[in-house]
Amino acid sequence: MSTEELVDFDVALEKYDPVLGFEVHVELNTKTKMFSDAPNAFGDEPNTNVTPVDLGLPGVLPVVNKTAVEYSILIGLALNCQIAEKCGFARKNYFYPDTPKNFQTSQYDDPIAHDGWIDIELEDGEVFRVEIERAHMEEDAGKLTHLGGAAGRIQGADYSLVDYNRAGVPLVEIVTKPITGAGKRAPELARAYVGAIREIVKNLGVSDAKMERGNVRCDANVSLMPKGAEKFGTRTETKNVNSLRAVEHAVRFEIERHAAVLDSGEKIVQETRHWHEDTRSTTSGRPKSDADDYRYFPEPDLVPIVTTADWIEELRSRLPEPPAERRKRLKADWGYADKEFRDVVNAGVLDEIEATIAAGTTAAVARKWWMGEIARLAKAADKEIADLGVSPETIVELDALIQGKKINDKIARQVLEYVVAGEGTPAQIVEKRSLAVVNDDAALGKAVDEAMAAMPDVVEKIKGGKMQAIGALMGPVMKATRGQADAGRVRELVMEKLGL
Amino acid sequence: MSAISREDVVHLARLAHIEMSDAELDKMTGELGVIVDAIASVSEVASSDIPATSHPIPLTNVLREDIVGQTLSNDEVLANAPDSDSGRFKVPAILDGE
Numbered sequence: 001m002s003t004e005e006l007v008d009f010d011v012a013l014e015k016y017d018p019v020l021g022f023e024v025h026v027e028l029n030t031k032t033k034m035f036s037d038a039p040n041a042f043g044d045e046p047n048t049n050v051t052p053v054d055l056g057l058p059g060v061l062p063v064v065n066k067t068a069v070e071y072s073i074l075i076g077l078a079l080n081c082q083i084a085e086k087c088g089f090a091r092k093n094y095f096y097p098d099t100p101k102n103f104q105t106s107q108y109d110d111p112i113a114h115d116g117w118i119d120i121e122l123e124d125g126e127v128f129r130v131e132i133e134r135a136h137m138e139e140d141a142g143k144l145t146h147l148g149g150a151a152g153r154i155q156g157a158d159y160s161l162v163d164y165n166r167a168g169v170p171l172v173e174i175v176t177k178p179i180t181g182a183g184k185r186a187p188e189l190a191r192a193y194v195g196a197i198r199e200i201v202k203n204l205g206v207s208d209a210k211m212e213r214g215n216v217r218c219d220a221n222v223s224l225m226p227k228g229a230e231k232f233g234t235r236t237e238t239k240n241v242n243s244l245r246a247v248e249h250a251v252r253f254e255i256e257r258h259a260a261v262l263d264s265g266e267k268i269v270q271e272t273r274h275w276h277e278d279t280r281s282t283t284s285g286r287p288k289s290d291a292d293d294y295r296y297f298p299e300p301d302l303v304p305i306v307t308t309a310d311w312i313e314e315l316r317s318r319l320p321e322p323p324a325e326r327r328k329r330l331k332a333d334w335g336y337a338d339k340e341f342r343d344v345v346n347a348g349v350l351d352e353i354e355a356t357i358a359a360g361t362t363a364a365v366a367r368k369w370w371m372g373e374i375a376r377l378a379k380a381a382d383k384e385i386a387d388l389g390v391s392p393e394t395i396v397e398l399d400a401l402i403q404g405k406k407i408n409d410k411i412a413r414q415v416l417e418y419v420v421a422g423e424g425t426p427a428q429i430v431e432k433r434s435l436a437v438v439n440d441d442a443a444l445g446k447a448v449d450e451a452m453a454a455m456p457d458v459v460e461k462i463k464g465g466k467m468q469a470i471g472a473l474m475g476p477v478m479k480a481t482r483g484q485a486d487a488g489r490v491r492e493l494v495m496e497k498l499g500l
Numbered sequence: 501m502s503a504i505s506r507e508d509v510v511h512l513a514r515l516a517h518i519e520m521s522d523a524e525l526d527k528m529t530g531e532l533g534v535i536v537d538a539i540a541s542v543s544e545v546a547s548s549d550i551p552a553t554s555h556p557i558p559l560t561n562v563l564r565e566d567i568v569g570q571t572l573s574n575d576e577v578l579a580n581a582p583d584s585d586s587g588r589f590k591v592p593a594i595l596d597g598e
């Protein structure tokens with residue numbers, strides 16, 4: 001049968017329970033590589049961040065990067081893992097030119113961290129606990145570019161070009177235990193899990209965590225078993241699903257595909273699958289074979305790592321507040337509604353709002369600016385909000401000008417635009433551009449008189465008790481004062497003049 | 501009786517992408533067998549309460565500070581390469597592994 005036959009997702013879930021498993025590779029952002037003092041840097045000229053150790057030249061001696069070990073322990077602690085008292089490295093032997101040594105230095109049966117867990121909260125607040133099997137240290141491989149034949153694809157390529165700048169970059173591979181019970185929320189959970197790992201390592205400061213650069217890479221394992229069964233089905237491993245959206249889609253696709261295969265009475269082949277973003281589908285990769293015999297053995301050039309309780313506790317004391325707990329705390333502190341808070345999180349402005357409140361505004365005012373005008377300006381400039389250059393102090397100053405009735409909301413938004421354009425602080429701009437609202441009752445009174453004279457029907461309505469009709473006078477008054485009238489004061493003046 | 505069979509050697513040769521003749525396979529089966537048997541004699545004296553070790557000296561935590569050192573120039577990196585292109589190693593297309 002064609003591998004493209006699918007069963008509708010909801011139909012598949014009526015019949016089968018999905019089991020998930022993830023291997024997430026995290027590139028650490030240490031200054032140097034795992035076993036050599038070559039720079040760990042992205043985007044440099046090919047084969048310039050390379051030492052004899054990275055090339056696996058005869059006689060070289062690798063030495064473990066202490067910071068990489070500490071970062072790995074931090075990841076383990078953040079994932080509630082046990083930290084191994086003693087662990088070592090092993091050689092994982094395979095034949096492929098992405099490593100010039102013919103083996104990857106990794107950890108085998110004694111990972112530095114094991115048996116942890118992480119609670120994953122889905123958008124509607126439902127929480128799944130994902131058990132962590134292990135987190136182990138290893139090194140990244142070089143980068144291959146396949147040329148000739150079908151461009152960029154290994155099938156049909158004539159030759160490959162190899163850049164070893166990435167070879168030896170420290171990696172931590174985080175492996176989950178099988179995740180059962182997610183049911184139809186499996187795709188969402190997949191996305192949320194990888195998102196949570198990315199957030200955690202970024203929050204720890206141990207990885208740049210940019211998925212588009214391959215700092216965080218996910219292999220997603222999926223299998224189905226008949227509803228209520230206990231024995232897992234055969235799994236497939238979809239490799240290098242490298243965006244959160246792709247992880248969600250790949251899991252969903254594999255569930256639909258597995259269901260079609262099983263429904264037709266056939267068996268799932270245990271194999272790797274390749275994810276294709278353009279068609280949102282997977283294709284068959286390589287079946288499990290002899291080549292998966294990696295002949296692990298202890299790395300004789302590296303001695304074991306022993307972790308003392310003091311060392312671990314010192315590292316534990318460096319742990320920042322976990323992102324999920326921080327969100328819970330901030331939501332309670334700020335009193336935002338569920339949706340308001342979710343929008344703030346999705347917009348990525350938690351830090352900005354927190355800093356703005358700390359600098360002196362209310363939570364509501366901070367949210368109004370960061371989710372409103374600043375977000376709009378960022379979008380218009382096609383920039384990230386953080387790159388717009390608006391400081392928390394700017395918002396505090398702007399708010400103070402509004403509270404002091406120096407400017408109104410509309411003017412404040414203009415002032416912010418001038419701030420972004422680099423014209424100075426809000427107070428300087430108001431001064432320089434003479435934007436202060438017209439509080440001068442004589443001038444304002446004249447504008448109000450004119451507006452009332454021009455709209456006798458509106459005045460009658462107000463007299464008749466329809467207070468909202470005052471709004472109709474606002475336009476002409478604002479126009480007469482070039483938008484600089486204080487709306488509250490205008491309202492007061494109208495009432496006074498009508499003796500209300 | 502050697503712990504290494506001819507099939508083991510065929511398997512290993514395939515994993516390592518080494519082409520071997522029948523005569524070579526026979527010869528290697530014998531030679532590897534001798535080595536494995538010699539090493540196996542260690543377990544005659546090592547009781548089960550002695551953990552496996554890959555290091556004769558009880559050293560631990562040989563660690564390096566995270567400080568950038570000297571790298572090779574691109575020319576030096578490629579000095580031993582049979583072929584190269586645009587600063588990179590040029591290798592034959594290899595189908596398995598990915």
